[in-house]
Amino acid sequence: MSEPDTKFGDYGGQYVPEALMPAIEELTDAYERYVLENEDGFMDEFRERLRDFGGRPTPLQRADQLSERYDHEIYLKREDLLHGGAHKLNNALGQVLLAKYMGKERIIAETGAGQHGTATAMAAAHLDMPCEIYMGRRDINRQRPNVFRMRINGAAVNPVDIGRGTLKEAISETMRDWATTVERTHYVIGSIVGPAPFPAMVRDFHSVISEEIRQQSRDQLGELPGSVVACAGGGSNTMGAFAEFVADDVDLYAVEAGGSSLTVDEEEGVAPHSASLSTGEEGVLHGARTKLLQDSHGQIMESHSVSSGLDYSGVGPELSHLVDEGRVTPVTVGDEPALEAFHRLSQAEGIIPALETAHAFGFLEETLGPDGADEAAIEEPVVVNVSGRGDKDLEAAIEETEKRSLDAAPTMEVFEE
Numbered sequence: 050m051s052e053p054d055t056k057f058g059d060y061g062g063q064y065v066p067e068a069l070m071p072a073i074e075e076l077t078d079a080y081e082r083y084v085l086e087n088e089d090g091f092m093d094e095f096r097e098r099l100r101d102f103g104g105r106p107t108p109l110q111r112a113d114q115l116s117e118r119y120d121h122e123i124y125l126k127r128e129d130l131l132h133g134g135a136h137k138l139n140n141a142l143g144q145v146l147l148a149k150y151m152g153k154e155r156i157i158a159e160t161g162a163g164q165h166g167t168a169t170a171m172a173a174a175h176l177d178m179p180c181e182i183y184m185g186r187r188d189i190n191r192q193r194p195n196v197f198r199m200r201i202n203g204a205a206v207n208p209v210d211i212g213r214g215t216l217k218e219a220i221s222e223t224m225r226d227w228a229t230t231v232e233r234t235h236y237v238i239g240s241i242v243g244p245a246p247f248p249a250m251v252r253d254f255h256s257v258i259s260e261e262i263r264q265q266s267r268d269q270l271g272e273l274p275g276s277v278v279a280c281a282g283g284g285s286n287t288m289g290a291f292a293e294f295v296a297d298d299v300d301l302y303a304v305e306a307g308g309s310s311l312t313v314d315e316e317e318g319v320a321p322h323s324a325s326l327s328t329g330e331e332g333v334l335h336g337a338r339t340k341l342l343q344d345s346h347g348q349i350m351e352s353h354s355v356s357s358g359l360d361y362s363g364v365g366p367e368l369s370h371l372v373d374e375g376r377v378t379p380v381t382v383g384d385e386p387a388l389e390a391f392h393r394l395s396q397a398e399g400i401i402p403a404l405e406t407a408h409a410f411g412f413l414e415e416t417l418g419p420d421g422a423d424e425a426a427i428e429e430p431v432v433v434n435v436s437g438r439g440d441k442d443l444e445a446a447i448e449e450t451e452k453r454s455l456d457a458a459p460t461m462e463v464f465e466e
């Protein structure tokens with residue numbers, strides 16, 4: 050019998066109020082039985098639904114133009130083609146199905162930009178479960194299309210007015226709901242964060258990504274990848290793409306949001322980046338010990354990134370551990386090179402990536418491009434995880450592009466009638 054991972058070196062754990070412990074224990078038991086031991090054929094049903102509802106497997110595609118530009122074999126793992134347009138459905142579907150097996154009657158989740166809320170609402174509609182999503186008031190106003198997508202899928206969206214009205218407060222509010230409704234409610238956490246067993250469980254639901262990359266590399270390339278590159282916010286698409294390669298001789302790069310600068314002005318209380326793996330210090334947030342953006346007094350600092358999905362002060366405890374071990378290499382890519390990469394991938398390959406994903410491609414340019422840093426550094430073949438498509442980001446990308454003068458960008462001028 051496999052034991053669930055609750056600690057990753059010094060990271061992870063269960064830093065939660067007493068009221069949540071029964072829920073955490075019940076969930077740990079269900080995770081062991083249904084996910085790790087496939088009781089009642091849970092994992093078979095999960096895989097079947099990922100195939101028929103989600104559209105798995107997603108392709109591993111050679112990027113012809115990028116391979117030529119960088120003189121390296123570049124392959125794309127197309128999670129943007131998963132139902133909903135991002136990797137997030139793997140986890141949302143897994144957790145909602147698990148809630149059903151546990152006999153729960155109600156699903157709650159938090160969302161920042163709305164991507165996780167949307168995936169959860171879709172999974173809950175698919176499995177006929179009532180669903181409520183907590184979302185900061187400010188995020189609701191910034192992300193209207195996703196609010197409509199959630200409601201159209203039948204979910205209720207609960208505005209959170211405390212604090213700054215963003216993801217951090219939405220998570221706290223969802224935990225509060227869960228503590229008083231645990232008997233009939235499951236909380237679908239959106240990344241490899243939170244108290245154990247969430248980080249390990251969410252990783253397991255996403256590890257289908259690296260299982261497929263492994264099989265597809267063998268079948269299509271006749272070898273394993275030399276490197277795997279993925280962007281990291283909380284780190285769920287990252288660990289999903291890395292999980293099956295941790296024990297192999299495959300280089301793993303986690304690309305964080307470098308934002309507008311890596312230099313922090315403590316007076317501001319806000320870091321101009323979201324690089325918790327590269328610059329963070331150990332602390333506790335949302336139930337787990339992990340690397341966090343904090344000031345010199347240990348206060349958690351707000352983060353910044355042009356991509357809302359990477360804009361988080363923490364990161365998964367397992368990734369923090371793998372970075373300390375030297376197994377995962379953290380790198381940063383700023384707002385501007387990410388925007389340039391957004392346009393470059395769209396024009397070169399006909400794939401509009403999510404702004405989150407664009408950071409992973411910015412890393413290729415900064416390493417292998419014409420002004421690149423170190424050509425010999427990346428082992429071929431290189432697999433980049435395309436965590437999501439950019440339709441949700443068109444408006445933000447146009448606005449942010451127009452603020453800067455970027456060589457790669459087309460004109461966004463609107464023609465008068």
Ligand SMILES: *Cc1c(COP(=O)(O)O)cnc(C)c1O
Pocket residue numbers: 135136137164165239240241280281282283284285286287358359403405406436437438
């Ligand atoms: C949410 C999101 C991310 C960041 O989340 P992780 O847990 O770090 O994977 C990255 N890419 C896309 C497309 C997303 O929607």
